[in-house]
Amino acid sequence: MAKTPVLRIGSRGSPLALAQAEMVRARLAAAWPELAERHAIAVEVIRTTGDRITDRPLAEAGGKGLFTKEIEEALIAGRVDLAVHSMKDLPTVIPDGLVVPCLLQREDPRDALIGKVARVADLPRGAVIGTSSLRRKAQLLARRRDLVIRDFRGNVDTRLRKLEHGDVQATILALAGLRRLGLEQRAAAVLDAGEMLPAVAQGAIGIEIRAEDGRMRDFLKPLHHTATGFAVAAERGVLEVLDGSCRTPIAALASGRTFGRLRLDALVAKPDGSKVIRTAREGPETDAAEMGRDAGEELRRDAGPGFFG
Secondary structure (H helix, E strand, C coil), X not given: CCCCCCEEEEECCCHHHHHHHHHHHXXXXXXXXXXXXXXXXXXXXXXXXXXXXXXXXXXXXXXXXCXXXXXXXXXXXXXXXXXXXXXXHCCCCCCCCEEEEEECCCCCCCEEEEECCCCHHHCCCCCEEECCCHHHHHHHHHHCCCCEEECCCCCHHHHHHHHHCCCCCEEEEEHHHHHHCCCHHHCCEECCCCCCCCCCCCCCEEEEEECCCHHHHHHHHHHCCHHHHHHXXXXXXXXXXXXXXXXXXXXXXEEECCCCEEEEEEEEECCCCCCEEEEEEEEEHHHHHHHHHHHHHHHHHHHCCCCCC
């Protein structure tokens, strides 16, 4: 007779989401002997609204939260004990009764160019680039007005197949996802943050639980990476002020320059790349969230009231 799992992880069913859930399972098993047996932790696949929508850009379907809503509902209902998310998919406001007390150590947050050239500048004139990200589109067009951007949905493998079939000449994907899937060799180049500022919290994995679940808090304490927590707090502070959705190109990256200090770079842009507004902050990591909100306020002021309409 099958044994009842000690913990149930809620996850999307994409190869990347499952790889991330397995990372969490492995780290919990390494930290706690009672979770080391294979049956002790089960992964429950939950199909989200974002997974079901494949015929139009996510910005037209409601933006952020499309990849987390059903998983959070299962968590609130007690069908799972923890949810594993790519933090870039998690809205700044999460449902009452839920918290994210744990972030794993962040993978490299930068984007990777996939194609036959090693630089965006080397793409042929009028090249077709596949991406569903308004952030990437805006930054590409800000540098190369001649590029043609084609909406590019699907998981990593699907996008790579479309590229191989010649649907587009290049695409841009998160380096973290490629690494977690063992596909880093497919990257022609890693884009410096000065050329392509990453999405807020890109490369970070967050674990969400019910706020009152003290048992889960104890299980997760050994997994939390403090420096990642500060960096993500700064970046999400920017997003919180700008009320970011998939309709507004927003990017931010916080990194440790010296011990105990953070450097934060952030931007907002018009979707067509016609205007890009940037700012930066540096300060103690303990002021991370406040630093992010302050940067967001500056970007909002500089953008003006009609920018986000």
